Amino acid sequence: MYRNWWSFVSYAASAVSSAGQWLYTLTDATSAASDIARSIGGVFASWDPIGLSQLFSAARRIAGIGQTIGQAGEETVTATLNIPEAPWSRPVDEQVANPAWQARTSVTYINEIGEQVTEYFVVGIEQALPPTVGSLKSQVSTGIEQMLTGQQENGTPRRGQLVSVDNIELMSI
Amino acid sequence: MSTRSGDAAAFDAKGAHYLKPTKAGTTPGTVMFLSAVAERAPAQGADSAAGVVWEAVCHYRRHRRYAGEVVEQAGCGGAELAARLDAWASTAEAAWCYAYDTVSVLNATSLAEELTGLGWELSRQFGTSSRAMWVVLHKGKRTKTRTDRTGADGEPAQRITWSHTLTICDAQALNIIPGGDVAAVKADAHALAAPVLTLMDWWDREGLGRWSVTGAALGWTSYRASLKPKQVVIDHDPELIAYERKAVYGGRRDVAVVGTPGAPQYAEMDFEGAYPTIAAECPLPCAYGGEIDVTHLDPKHYHNPSVGIIAEVTVATGEARWPCRIEGKVFYPVGVFRTTLAGPDLAEAWDKGAIVEVHAAHWYRMSRHMGSWGAWVKDLIASGPDVLPDPVRRAAKHWSRAVIGKFAQRGWSTRPWVGPPCDGWTIEETPILGKAHRVVTVGLDGVYFLSEADQRGDHERPAVLAFVEAHVRTRLSRLISGPYGHAVVQWDTDGVIVSLPRLGALAVDQGFTRSQYGREVPDLDRLVDHWCNLSYPLVIRQKTVMDRIVLYGPQHVVADSLVKLAGVPRGAVLVRPGVYRADVRPRLGRTGPDDPAGIGPVRTAEFTINGPYAAGWVLEDGIVRPPETVLGDDGINRLVPWAETRWAIGGDVLGPLQALWAAGLYRPPPTPATRPPRVVVEADEHGDILEADPCFALP
Numbered sequence A: 001m002y003r004n005w006w007s008f009v010s011y012a013a014s015a016v017s018s019a020g021q022w023l024y025t026l027t028d029a030t031s032a033a034s035d036i037a038r039s040i041g042g043v044f045a046s047w048d049p050i051g052l053s054q055l056f057s058a059a060r061r062i063a064g065i066g067q068t069i070g071q072a073g074e075e076t077v078t079a080t081l082n083i084p085e086a087p088w089s090r091p092v093d094e095q096v097a098n099p100a101w102q103a104r105t106s107v108t109y110i111n112e113i114g115e116q117v118t119e120y121f122v123v124g125i126e127q128a129l130p131p132t133v134g135s136l137k138s139q140v141s142t143g144i145e146q147m148l149t150g151q152q153e154n155g156t157p158r159r160g161q162l163v164s165v166d167n168i169e170l171m172s173i
Numbered sequence B: 001m002s003t004r005s006g007d008a009a010a011f012d013a014k015g016a017h018y019l020k021p022t023k024a025g026t027t028p029g030t031v032m033f034l035s036a037v038a039e040r041a042p043a044q045g046a047d048s049a050a051g052v053v054w055e056a057v058c059h060y061r062r063h064r065r066y067a068g069e070v071v072e073q074a075g076c077g078g079a080e081l082a083a084r085l086d087a088w089a090s091t092a093e094a095a096w097c098y099a100y101d102t103v104s105v106l107n108a109t110s111l112a113e114e115l116t117g118l119g120w121e122l123s124r125q126f127g128t129s130s131r132a133m134w135v136v137l138h139k140g141k142r143t144k145t146r147t148d149r150t151g152a153d154g155e156p157a158q159r160i161t162w163s164h165t166l167t168i169c170d171a172q173a174l175n176i177i178p179g180g181d182v183a184a185v186k187a188d189a190h191a192l193a194a195p196v197l198t199l200m201d202w203w204d205r206e207g208l209g210r211w212s213v214t215g216a217a218l219g220w221t222s223y224r225a226s227l228k229p230k231q232v233v234i235d236h237d238p239e240l241i242a243y244e245r246k247a248v249y250g251g252r253r254d255v256a257v258v259g260t261p262g263a264p265q266y267a268e269m270d271f272e273g274a275y276p277t278i279a280a281e282c283p284l285p286c287a288y289g290g291e292i293d294v295t296h297l298d299p300k301h302y303h304n305p306s307v308g309i310i311a312e313v314t315v316a317t318g319e320a321r322w323p324c325r326i327e328g329k330v331f332y333p334v335g336v337f338r339t340t341l342a343g344p345d346l347a348e349a350w351d352k353g354a355i356v357e358v359h360a361a362h363w364y365r366m367s368r369h370m371g372s373w374g375a376w377v378k379d380l381i382a383s384g385p386d387v388l389p390d391p392v393r394r395a396a397k398h399w400s401r402a403v404i405g406k407f408a409q410r411g412w413s414t415r416p417w418v419g420p421p422c423d424g425w426t427i428e429e430t431p432i433l434g435k436a437h438r439v440v441t442v443g444l445d446g447v448y449f450l451s452e453a454d455q456r457g458d459h460e461r462p463a464v465l466a467f468v469e470a471h472v473r474t475r476l477s478r479l480i481s482g483p484y485g486h487a488v489v490q491w492d493t494d495g496v497i498v499s500l501p502r503l504g505a506l507a508v509d510q511g512f513t514r515s516q517y518g519r520e521v522p523d524l525d526r527l528v529d530h531w532c533n534l535s536y537p538l539v540i541r542q543k544t545v546m547d548r549i550v551l552y553g554p555q556h557v558v559a560d561s562l563v564k565l566a567g568v569p570r571g572a573v574l575v576r577p578g579v580y581r582a583d584v585r586p587r588l589g590r591t592g593p594d595d596p597a598g599i600g601p602v603r604t605a606e607f608t609i610n611g612p613y614a615a616g617w618v619l620e621d622g623i624v625r626p627p628e629t630v631l632g633d634d635g636i637n638r639l640v641p642w643a644e645t646r647w648a649i650g651g652d653v654l655g656p657l658q659a660l661w662a663a664g665l666y667r668p669p670p671t672p673a674t675r676p677p678r679v680v681v682e683a684d685e686h687g688d689i690l691e692a693d694p695c696f697a698l699p
Helices: A004-015 A026-039 A049-071 A092-097 A133-149 B078-089 B103-107 B111-117 B181-188 B189-206 B215-225 B238-245 B273-279 B299-303 B341-349 B371-382 B388-401 B404-408 B462-483 B498-508 B524-535
Strands: A099-110 A116-126 A160-172 B014-018 B030-038 B054-062 B070-076 B092-097 B121-128 B133-150 B156-170 B233-235 B254-257 B268-269 B284-292 B307-317 B324-326 B329-331 B334-342 B355-368 B411-417 B425-429 B437-442 B447-455 B489-494 B493-499 B513-516 B518-522 B540-546 B548-555 B556-559 B563-565 B573-577 B578-583 B603-607 B626-632 B635-637
Touching: A026 A049, A049 A133, A049 A160, A092 B355, A116 A133, A116 A160, A116 B425, A133 A160, B030 B078, B030 B103, B030 B181, B030 B189, B030 B489, B054 B078, B054 B103, B054 B189, B070 B078, B070 B556, B078 B092, B078 B103, B078 B111, B078 B156, B092 B189, B103 B111, B103 B133, B103 B156, B111 B133, B111 B156, B111 B437, B111 B578, B121 B411, B121 B425, B121 B437, B121 B447, B133 B437, B189 B388, B215 B371, B215 B388, B233 B284, B238 B462, B254 B548, B268 B273, B268 B462, B268 B498, B273 B371, B273 B388, B273 B462, B284 B307, B284 B462, B284 B578, B299 B307, B299 B341, B307 B341, B307 B462, B307 B635, B324 B334, B324 B635, B334 B462, B334 B635, B341 B462, B355 B548, B371 B388, B388 B404, B404 B462, B462 B489, B462 B493, B462 B524, B493 B498, B498 B518, B498 B524, B524 B540
Parallel strands: B030 B092, B092 B156, B334 B626
Antiparallel strands: A099 A116, A099 A160, B014 B233, B030 B054, B054 B070, B121 B133, B133 B156, B254 B489, B268 B493, B268 B540, B284 B355, B307 B334, B307 B355, B324 B329, B411 B447, B425 B437, B437 B447, B489 B493, B513 B518, B548 B556, B556 B563, B573 B578, B578 B603, B626 B635
């Protein structure tokens, strides 16, 4: 269930209108999933409403933290954020021993051929979160910029110039 | 010379090991070669891999049942291809699959995804470079319980083994296929197989050991095959490694003039096999000795071939000859600056009275541990096609450039990682906050590994690279700064471009003439012989003669027989004056299953070249003056603004366009000159050091 449907649920739970409102509800997602199961079949033929609602809830929490971080003041302490756990997180004892987070960021940058593009990057955070939302945004931005403009040590998959970090979805793993 | 405290090293002995000679090993027994082309654009919503036409050939070079057999098959569609490769690979414990441009082939055929469906799993062995990637897949997991030991939980220890291993790698990484053959090897699996198998057969005949995925790794293995036990000590102290690394600068490169340097003709000259020649002829560091008490440092030790010194010094010079770092970039300035230099540079600076103060110095035991390897590689490169196959000679040429750089290469660690469920493969840089080194995540079918360039390499001895670079740099500097310097218009690591009319005039001035029809003409052959003597053991040769040339910077040279444009992909075609068109792949991988774009397609882009990209001040007439530095009270090097430089004070007039490094150091003209966007800069082939490349940022 999780393996096949996460991508769909993640999209449905995080889509927002131009006004910043969630575009789809769990009911919409359930209805669409039912259609997909009937029309496409294959690995999507099997699904269950309870599993889908759990996935939708997890995906909405991840999307929600992105909005929270986007709207939070620079001085907001990250420890006060209700950071969701990623469905793919590590076992609890491993999380306790070595805390880690993934920040799924939507980034706008100018690529090698001069186009302005918006793509996703994942930034890792280990042991401790930056203390405030402002420092989190600043460090994420610096990390991505360094990656885009850094020396081509054995090559880098992407190169370009950072324009903006548009969204940071933070989750514990 | 006296050490600070007897023979004790200044850096803590955090362990050390000898660089091990290559153990026994051979090339792969089962090797497959693959070519794939998309026959037609897939219909919307259709599987893009379905329209791929492929050809594959499998050579059972050594095999229990099929030794010597060559089987081949052609077909259409990724599923059929995966089934064929799976069948071939499943007959052997370890099989290798070569393609040219692995990323493109994996993208077009969905091979990795299809193989996952057939039971293959991603291993923690993978790698990427700007042009190539490789990955190892496993199949047939078996867990063996050991009876001789127990694990941490008190249960018998278990060992996981795999029945089959498939290494998918890129023939580009071997650097043996000439540019003119690329189209052929992409389209024909047999054409791809020929050079790779030639190199493999030769490798086995030479008994060089275990095969590797990249040319640099093969070269390194060949060097270790020439080592004797206990010849080179690799220290584990990260502070010592960092200190040695400070003396690694990459090659010296710049131009004397921007634009067209006088009347034709021009000649491209270089030191023949510079790095392997130094490796063959010069003693190089083989073990750390200790710290030297600088108050008792005897300058004659700078020339002692048994003692190599790396020292942090303050230099005061009116001659741009020694490198230093300013804000992470490398400059060759005049003025006063603090820098870390290796033996040959130190000796030269001392001889010229440029060393003002020695702040710290450490010594190294020296030996000719690269001697036999360097001589061997030089012989391979010099061998004729009737003696040595072309792929071997090309490989040797690549090794001659790459192997010494391995001494400064960092090691990687890989660990399992987590990520969202995923069909297919992903590969992505993953910055980790607070870590400056490179981190890459690779995932296949939802299984992820994270690889960090954070490890001490088991081969790290950057002092070796620092000494080799310094040897070549000092010899290059003798040509640039000598009596013939006016003729040298561009230099890059181990080669120069000279203006032949100027060189002829200088040759006459210096007495290098011969009689031709009763009058004295320049004898450039004799002059080049003289240069060889100056550069010993390096030998300088003339490569090409050019009628037209435009210099934008040291790595941006356009001539009738030479187009050298850093940052512009190979094969770029001139479409308009100063504008080149080339194929680029903006993205190598995708971030994950949510990323709808997938692996980036090859795109055509235009690159505008108008510079200047000089690492010095460009005057009104195109002449380039070196930057000037001043050493602050805090010990930090700073660039002097143009108006305060000796050049401005002496009356030189600055040109309207300067390279980007000079931003903020001069008053630009009221109407800013247009500068094209440029992002990509080629890596230094000898290391990972930030160069003072002025075209590094976008406008």
